[in-house]
Amino acid sequence: MEPGLLKSADWPFLIDLYFFLGGIAGGAFVIATIANMLDSQKHRDVVRVGYYLALLAIIPAPIFLIIDLGVPSRFLHMMTVAKPDAAIGANVISIGPFHLKLLSPMNVGAWALLGFSGCAFLAALSVFLEDSKKTGSLSGLRMVVGIIGGVFGFFIAAYPGVLLGATARPLFVNAHWLGAMFVAVGLATGGAAIALIMSSMGVRARDARSRLMKVTAFALIIELVTLILFVVAASGVGSAGISRALSVLISGQYSVGFWLGIVVVGLLAPLALQFGGAIRKANPGMVALVSVLVLLGGFLTKWVIIGAGQVVLS
Amino acid sequence: MARTLAMFTDVSLCIGCRACQVACKQWNELPAEEPEWTGTYQNHAHFTDKSYRLVRFIEKKDDKGQMQWHLMSDVCKHCAQAGCLEACPTGAIYRTQYGTVNINQDICNGCRYCVSACPFGVVAFNEDTGRASKCTFCNDRIHNGLGPACAKACPTESIQFGFRDELAAKAQKRVAKLHEMGYRNAQLYGEDPKGPLGGLNAFFLLLDRPTVYGLPEKPKLPQSNVFLDSLLSIGSAIVLGIGAVVAFRERGGQGNN
Numbered sequence: 186m187e188p189g190l191l192k193s194a195d196w197p198f199l200i201d202l203y204f205f206l207g208g209i210a211g212g213a214f215v216i217a218t219i220a221n222m223l224d225s226q227k228h229r230d231v232v233r234v235g236y237y238l239a240l241l242a243i244i245p246a247p248i249f250l251i252i253d254l255g256v257p258s259r260f261l262h263m264m265t266v267a268k269p270d271a272a273i274g275a276n277v278i279s280i281g282p283f284h285l286k287l288l289s290p291m292n293v294g295a296w297a298l299l300g301f302s303g304c305a306f307l308a309a310l311s312v313f314l315e316d317s318k319k320t321g322s323l324s325g326l327r328m329v330v331g332i333i334g335g336v337f338g339f340f341i342a343a344y345p346g347v348l349l350g351a352t353a354r355p356l357f358v359n360a361h362w363l364g365a366m367f368v369a370v371g372l373a374t375g376g377a378a379i380a381l382i383m384s385s386m387g388v389r390a391r392d393a394r395s396r397l398m399k400v401t402a403f404a405l406i407i408e409l410v411t412l413i414l415f416v417v418a419a420s421g422v423g424s425a426g427i428s429r430a431l432s433v434l435i436s437g438q439y440s441v442g443f444w445l446g447i448v449v450v451g452l453l454a455p456l457a458l459q460f461g462g463a464i465r466k467a468n469p470g471m472v473a474l475v476s477v478l479v480l481l482g483g484f485l486t487k488w489v490i491i492g493a494g495q496v497v498l499s
Numbered sequence: 500m501a502r503t504l505a506m507f508t509d510v511s512l513c514i515g516c517r518a519c520q521v522a523c524k525q526w527n528e529l530p531a532e533e534p535e536w537t538g539t540y541q542n543h544a545h546f547t548d549k550s551y552r553l554v555r556f557i558e559k560k561d562d563k564g565q566m567q568w569h570l571m572s573d574v575c576k577h578c579a580q581a582g583c584l585e586a587c588p589t590g591a592i593y594r595t596q597y598g599t600v601n602i603n604q605d606i607c608n609g610c611r612y613c614v615s616a617c618p619f620g621v622v623a624f625n626e627d628t629g630r631a632s633k634c635t636f637c638n639d640r641i642h643n644g645l646g647p648a649c650a651k652a653c654p655t656e657s658i659q660f661g662f663r664d665e666l667a668a669k670a671q672k673r674v675a676k677l678h679e680m681g682y683r684n685a686q687l688y689g690e691d692p693k694g695p696l697g698g699l700n701a702f703f704l705l706l707d708r709p710t711v712y713g714l715p716e717k718p719k720l721p722q723s724n725v726f727l728d729s730l731l732s733i734g735s736a737i738v739l740g741i742g743a744v745v746a747f748r749e750r751g752g753q754g755n756n
Contacts, residue, residue, distance in 0.1 A: 190620035190713050192545065219743045228747060255609015255629025262589035262608045270593035270603065274585045284590050288722040291612050292588035310597035339740075343732035349556040350728040351721045353582060361724060364732030372739045399746040404739055411735065495615075 191353055193495040196253070201488040203249040204345040205374070207298075208367060208483060209241035211338035212375020214305060216340075216400060218331035231393050233312050234379050240309040242378075243302050261263070263295035290348035297340045304334025309494065342371025345487070349494060355430035356494040360419040363484055365488070366411035373404035373481035381476035384469040395467035401479055402459040408454050408486075426498065434493040443488035451482015502642060503598035505663035506650060506701040507670050508572055510712075511677060513659035515540065515554055515570040522652035523552035534567060548625035551575065551634035552649050558638070558709055571656055571703070571712050574649065575600070575621045575634035576689060578718075579697030585722040591631075598663070598700050599636045607631055616694070618718040635662075636701075662732075663700065674704055682706055684717035688714060696720055 186263045186482050217235025220228035250258045265282045276287040286292040311323040346363030357363065380397040383390040455478040463471045465467050523529070529549045537544045539556040546553055557569040577599045584592040584600050591606035592613060600620075602613070607630040612629060613622045622633045637647040641660075645651070650660035659666060667690050677685035686706045689699030695718045709716050 190545070190715075192614050192617065192623065194615040194624075196611065215740065216743055216747075219740070220747050223744065231747075235528050240649040253610075255611070255624065255626075255631075256607070257591070259608035262591070262606055263610075266590055269590050272594040273587070273590035273592065277590075286585070286588065286590070288585045288725055289588050289612075290725065291586070291610060294709075295588060304653050339732075339736040342734065347725060347728040347732060348612075350724045351586065352612075353618040353620075353719075353721050354615055356718065356722065358724070361728050361731055364728045365735035368732055368735045368739060372743065376743075396746045396749075400743045403742040403746065407511075407735060407739055407742075492675075 191346065191355065191497070193354065193497050194352075195495060196491065198488070199249045199253050201247050201491055204487045205484045206242045206246055206249075207486075208342045208371030209374045209378050210246070211240065211301070211340070211342035212240045212303065212371040212373065212374060212377070212404075213379055213398040213488075214239035214301070214308070214331075214338035214474070215335045215372060216376055216379060216397070218335040221324075221327060221331055228393065230264075230390055231379060231397070233316070234382050234437070236305070237355060238307040238313050238375075238378055239334075240384070243298075243305050243341075246298060253314060259440050260332060263292060264299070277398070284305075288351075290344050290351055294341070294344040294348060297337050297344065301334060301337035301341050304330050304337055308334060331422075339368055339371075342370045342375075349491065352494075354420060354494045355424070355426045355498070356434065356490075359422045359427060362411045362415040362418060366408055366415055366486075368406035369404045369411060370483050370486050373401050373479050376401040376404065377476040377479035377483070380472050381480070384473040384476065387469070390450055391467045394469070394472045395464055398459050398464040400476065401475070402456060402464060402468045405452055405456050405459075405479065409456075412447070412452075425487070429498055430494070430496075433498075435488070438496060439489050439493040443493070446485035447482060447489055450478055451485055455479050455482065501596045502506055505577075505598075505661070505698065506574065506636065506647065507659045507661075507666040507668050507690075507704070508574070508701065509657050509659070509673060509704040510569065510571045511673075511682070511704060511706055512655045513554070513570040514655055514657075514674065515556060515568075515732065516654065517554045517571050518654060519649035519650040520550065520552045520554055522648040522692060523634075524550070526640070526648035527635075546573075546575075546621050546623055546633070548623040548632045551632075555712060557712060559707070569711060571705070572649070572653075573712075574701050575636075576619055576696075576702075577634075577636060577700035578618075579692065579700065580720045581696070582616040582618055583613035583622050583631075584720045585720070586612045588612060595638065597641060599637075599638070599641070600700075601635050601638055602631055602633060604628070604630055604632075607693055616721050618715055618721065667702075670702065670704055677704075677706075684708065700719070734740040 201433045217232045220231040251257045278285040311327045314320045343364045346367035349357045376397045457473045458475045464473045534542050539557040553573045555571045559567050561567050581600045591603045609629040609660035625632050646660045650658040689702035
């Protein structure tokens with residue numbers, strides 16, 4: 186791609202924030218579902234915090250997206266228009282006024298956001314009803330909602346990466362690992378957010394904190410691997426335009442955010458602390474510190490990569 | 500579907516008068532913009548939401564060190580496989596029966612995904628209306644048999660409009676003639692329906708390599724990444740899911756309770 190001609194969508198901070206919150210929501214939901222499936226009694230706190238957090242994190246998401254639109258009142262056009270045209274692309278499923286465009290990650294993402302929000306609401310509701318003893322056990326319902334919502338949750342975390350990969354932006358056009366990386370960021374930040382809340386729960390939550398630190402550490406390792414693969418894939422193409430776009434990220438305008446923010450604060454520092462005792466001892470202060478670093482790093486990952494990808498090269 | 504309509508721009512005939520740019524502005528009622536200093540006579544540097552046509556003025560030294568002036572009237576390519584159209588989440592971008600690509604202003608909600616999905620940087624966001632806009636090949640004119648305003652205005656027939664198959668034949672003859680005349684680098688860009696993006700419905704005869712004009716050598720449909728990227732994401736999700744299961748399954752963890 187010749188970078189000189191290309192334009193950028195110039196998505197603002199709000200979109201980075203949405204991608205970040207979507208990752209937390211998806212990651213927290215998946216962790217809650219896994220904890221619920223393996224031992225819903227023992228991991229009760231993780232399930233409760235995870236499902237509540239998923240709902241809370243996803244509530245502002247559509248608001249950010251709608252505010253960012255040029256014509257916010259038309260947000261429903263993402264999924265439905267009164268009279269859809271027949272020729273709106275390849276691999277389109279149209280049912281009445283609704284359209285699903287399989288090659289448009291933004292369109293599929295809007296549907297997934299709807300599905301995920303429904304699951305997050307039902308899962309949180311089931312926890313609330315059980316806790317308040319208004320009903321008997323809802324574990325059957327929660328299992329079904331958890332599995333469907335877990336798939337959506339991974340999707341919500343991943344699709345922004347696929348969405349960016351399906352643009353002509355030089356930084357993203359040949360870098361196939363963004364979606365895979367964003368899943369890892371989502372699981373890491375989701376786990377860190379649960380762990381941060383549980384660091385206020387004292388000794389009772391020590392086992393849960395330790396397990397959450399393990400999940401987070403594993404996700405950070407996957408994130409590190411996919412980040413390296415992303416940079417290698419982008420730099421291996423040999424196009425001058427792509428090399429210049431990559432240099433904006435690793436040695437130019439965004440390099441401080443990349444090396445200090447993503448690599449040191451978001452990956453190396455929390456990993457060092459985790460293997461230095463946060464997993465083993467799981468004491469609240471250390472877990473809280475690791476969690477804050479992971480959350481900060483998770484946000485910076487989205488902000489820096491999207492920002493660098495949108496820089497228009499002359 | 501009706502016979503595909505196309506535009507053939509022969510840069511060897513372009514004199515850089517910019518009548519096309521003016522005609523486009525007039526017919527589409529696009530307001531004036533503040534001029535930019537681009538270092539050449541070119542104005543503006545890029546397509547904007549108010550400039551659908553753009554004459555590029557490119558200065559390049561040839562092998563002997565002599566300055567050459569390349570002129571090229573650029574426009575939306577109305578790609579047979581269009582990145583903007585596939586990206587559009589609302590279905591506002593659609594293909595007409597003539598094979599052209601338009602943005603339905605009554606549907607567009609201004610998400611700007613198409614802007615970053617165009618491999619040629621054509622689609623622009625209009626801050627005033629909050630919608631994306633670009634060349635329509637003068638949709639209203641071509642549905643009434645008039646042909647686009649730019650082609651009508653072009654005094655040298657550098658811009659020609661008509662049925663795609665007829666124009667392609669003409670273009671091939673012209674490029675052969677230019678080769679005979681000694682223009683060794685003359686080449687067609689986007690004429691081949693088997694080429695990148697399934698061929699461009701606005702194709703060009705260039706006198707040098709596409710990159711000289713700022714065009715990508717092999718433009719790629721951005722959505723061709725979706726399948727592989729999704730597959731890698733699914734793989735990552737499976738690995739991470741297994742990791743989380745292992746972490747929550749292990750006996751005891753720490754601080755047994």
